[in-house]
Amino acid sequence: MAVTVRLPGALRDTTGGQTKIEASGRTLGDVIGDIDRRHPGFRGRVLDDAGRIRTYVNVYIGEDDARARGGAEAAVPEGSEVMVIPAMAGGA
Amino acid sequence: MTLNAGFVRERVRGTILERIGDTPLVRLQRIGAGLRGEVWAKIESANPGGSVKDRAGLWMVIAAEAEGRIRQDSVLLDATSGNTGVALALVCAVRGHNVRLVMPDRVSLERKRIATAFGARLTLSDPLEGTDGAIREAQRLAKSDSRFVYVDQYSNPANPLAHELTTGPEIWSQTGGAVTHFVAGVGTSGTVVGVSRALRPKGVRIVAVQPDDALHGIEGWKHMPSAIRPAIWDERVADVHMTMDTDDATVMTRRLAKEEGIFTGPSGGAAIAAALRIAKEQTGRIVVLIADGGERYLSTPLWE
Numbered sequence: 001m002a003v004t005v006r007l008p009g010a011l012r013d014t015t016g017g018q019t020k021i022e023a024s025g026r027t028l029g030d031v032i033g034d035i036d037r038r039h040p041g042f043r044g045r046v047l048d049d050a051g052r053i054r055t056y057v058n059v060y061i062g063e064d065d066a067r068a069r070g071g072a073e074a075a076v077p078e079g080s081e082v083m084v085i086p087a088m089a090g091g092a
Numbered sequence: 093m094t095l096n097a098g099f100v101r102e103r104v105r106g107t108i109l110e111r112i113g114d115t116p117l118v119r120l121q122r123i124g125a126g127l128r129g130e131v132w133a134k135i136e137s138a139n140p141g142g143s144v145k146d147r148a149g150l151w152m153v154i155a156a157e158a159e160g161r162i163r164q165d166s167v168l169l170d171a172t173s174g175n176t177g178v179a180l181a182l183v184c185a186v187r188g189h190n191v192r193l194v195m196p197d198r199v200s201l202e203r204k205r206i207a208t209a210f211g212a213r214l215t216l217s218d219p220l221e222g223t224d225g226a227i228r229e230a231q232r233l234a235k236s237d238s239r240f241v242y243v244d245q246y247s248n249p250a251n252p253l254a255h256e257l258t259t260g261p262e263i264w265s266q267t268g269g270a271v272t273h274f275v276a277g278v279g280t281s282g283t284v285v286g287v288s289r290a291l292r293p294k295g296v297r298i299v300a301v302q303p304d305d306a307l308h309g310i311e312g313w314k315h316m317p318s319a320i321r322p323a324i325w326d327e328r329v330a331d332v333h334m335t336m337d338t339d340d341a342t343v344m345t346r347r348l349a350k351e352e353g354i355f356t357g358p359s360g361g362a363a364i365a366a367a368l369r370i371a372k373e374q375t376g377r378i379v380v381l382i383a384d385g386g387e388r389y390l391s392t393p394l395w396e
Contacts, residue, residue, distance in 0.1 A: 008220045010306035010318065019220065045307055048339075055393040056309020056338050056358075058198060067393070085198060085219040087392055088173070088311035088358070 029072035112146045117266040129371035137385030141182040149179025151254035170243040171230035174203030181210035194230040246322035251282035260290025272376030275299040275367045277313040281325035288329035300330035301366045309338040336362040355386035
């Protein structure tokens with residue numbers, strides 16, 4: 001299952017500067033694992049030790065919030081776009 | 093012109109804006125028990141707009157008015173992760189100004205809805221670009237239409253001035269001059285820079301805290317090495333620089349609610365966690381700025 005993953009600038013240091021990556025996997029966890037194999041440390045930036053999406057990260061599969069579709073277990077359809085974004089923003 | 097506290101107070105007399113500032117200062121009795129230093133929390137959620145940003149929002153708008161920058165068709169514009177947006181919208185509602193806010197799309201709902209309730213118009217920027225993307229979009233808009241009055245909280249001297257002339261003196265007065273440390277996070281840096289100007293000359297040690305990672309969950313704080321540097325920021329205003337992990341901040345945010353009855357956002361937990369590190373090692377009265385309340389995060393996983 002080939003998908004496109006779009007990443008925030010805050011993750012560039014993990015992905016060698018890339019903010020758009022092609023990856024494969026049937027579930028979100030598989031897709032993240034595929035990227036982690038090429039960019040070690042990526043998984044830990046997005047998922048916590050229990051494999052849940054970190055509280056300060058939002059992941060969308062198409063227009064759907066991945067948390068509402070099972071988190072890391074969410075199915076990722078062929079050709080879909082996955083977007084990883086910071087849930088919080090900086091500004092005190 | 094240079095603002096002063098009396099001038100600002102007089103401009104908003106008789107309105108809800110008069111209630112900005114003079115926020116409570118409370119000691120942490122349980123989380124802070126057994127430590128060498130006392131930890132005190134300055135509760136900025138007690139401001140009318142619910143956050144510390146009311147102070148800067150008020151002073152930046154009054155400054156623009158006093159400088160003659162606001163005409164009848166003007167629209168005040170700024171990039172904001174939310175709390176400044178709420179503050180500007182609140183102040184502009186009372187003062188009768190139009191306001192446009194640029195914030196990253198898909199951030200938590202609460203601020204967008206509150207700012208809209210106060211009459212603000214929103215422009216949502218690319219969520220992948222975060223706050224820096226919102227800043228770039230606000231800069232683009234400011235150049236595109238002369239009606240925009242770009243508030244620019246990251247460069248506006250009225251931002252730190254509000255803290256130099258209100259937050260700092262309040263802390264000094266509330267502690268009877270016994271404050272030894274001031275701890276706050278760095279976002280625009282207005283709080284740290286302004287309070288430092290007020291209290292450092294009196295011997296208070298200033299502690300500035302940042303997130304430890306570019307991807308973090310401490311709303312309102314900036315990871316300076318990877319972010320657009322605010323023009324008002326100057327590292328030299330702080331005696332100590334610390335970093336904080338989001339997971340540690342989250343744990344402390346939840347403890348503050350359960351053990352102290354202080355319902356705050358992740359930046360409040362982060363600032364207290366930093367202060368506890370100091371209080372374990374040093375004696376004194378450590379004042380920590382709690383920037384906002386937990387209600388702003390009810391739609392996020394923080395409270396699930």
